Amino acid sequence: MKAIVNVFLKNGVLDSQGKAVVHALLGHGFGSVSDVRVGKQIIIEMNETDADTAKAKVTQMCEDLLANTVIEDYSIEIQA
């Protein structure tokens, strides 16, 4: 099983990298860009057969290590 974890700064926490990318894109003529958020994707291969079990374990991983929930939100997608 594979888990795709996306980690982003929470809404309300300034994403300086996202802002810098917005400025760069606007400067390159992509005038329709209104916002960019930069985060990270973590792909985990797991020896699990049950999606619920896998999701519970990855949730614990996020809480313990993969995300800092003071400043970050995370989402988890489990793939067979």
Next chain:
Amino acid sequence: MKTKVGIIQFPGTNCEYDTQNAFAALGCETQILWHKEDTIPEGTDLLVVAGGFSYGDYLRSGAIAKMSPIMKAVKEYADNGGKVLGICNGFQVLTECGLLPGALKRNEGLHFISRHHYLKVASNNNAFLSQCAINDILNIPIAHHDGNFYIDPKGLVELYANDQVLLQYTDDKGNISNPNGSVDSIAGICNTNKNVFGLMPHPERAMESLLGSDDGRRMLDGFLSA
């Protein structure tokens, strides 16, 4: 009795010997503690989580280090009232493991900043800054990429209510001058029990006026007289 200082070393820590040198210069007995240790030596008066780039700052600064065996012992030591000081990456480790509130984000300007910066003492009602006066201006080097202190508005109110804001970035006159986007220009804080301290600036690099400043002595001296 000499004050006994333990200095935590992870792979990638790079300020442990500066820290050792600083406390030795103040007459302390020092010991480097490798992260795989799982106990704190008997009689340790102060633990320092030294600066550097533990685990290459992979994932987030300080995130992997918090999983090291010694951090469980550090937490127990702190929970029993032991004094812990986190400098720079050490501050990041202490916020990551929950011994201190808030988090350290990428600097607002996205650059690594390495230069001397003035700090204002916001509170001296604690062991760390007991030798400083409130509003004292200290000249201390900073060297970080992720020094942008964040705490939510409720947490900030609690920090002030409990007198946990220790240091703020200022100019040489004491006017707020924020190098990295930190909330309220905060450079250092402590926990509610005032036994766990964290700051981004490096007092251990400000021990000799010949090298730019010896203001770090006054800060670290607090741990000796407490």
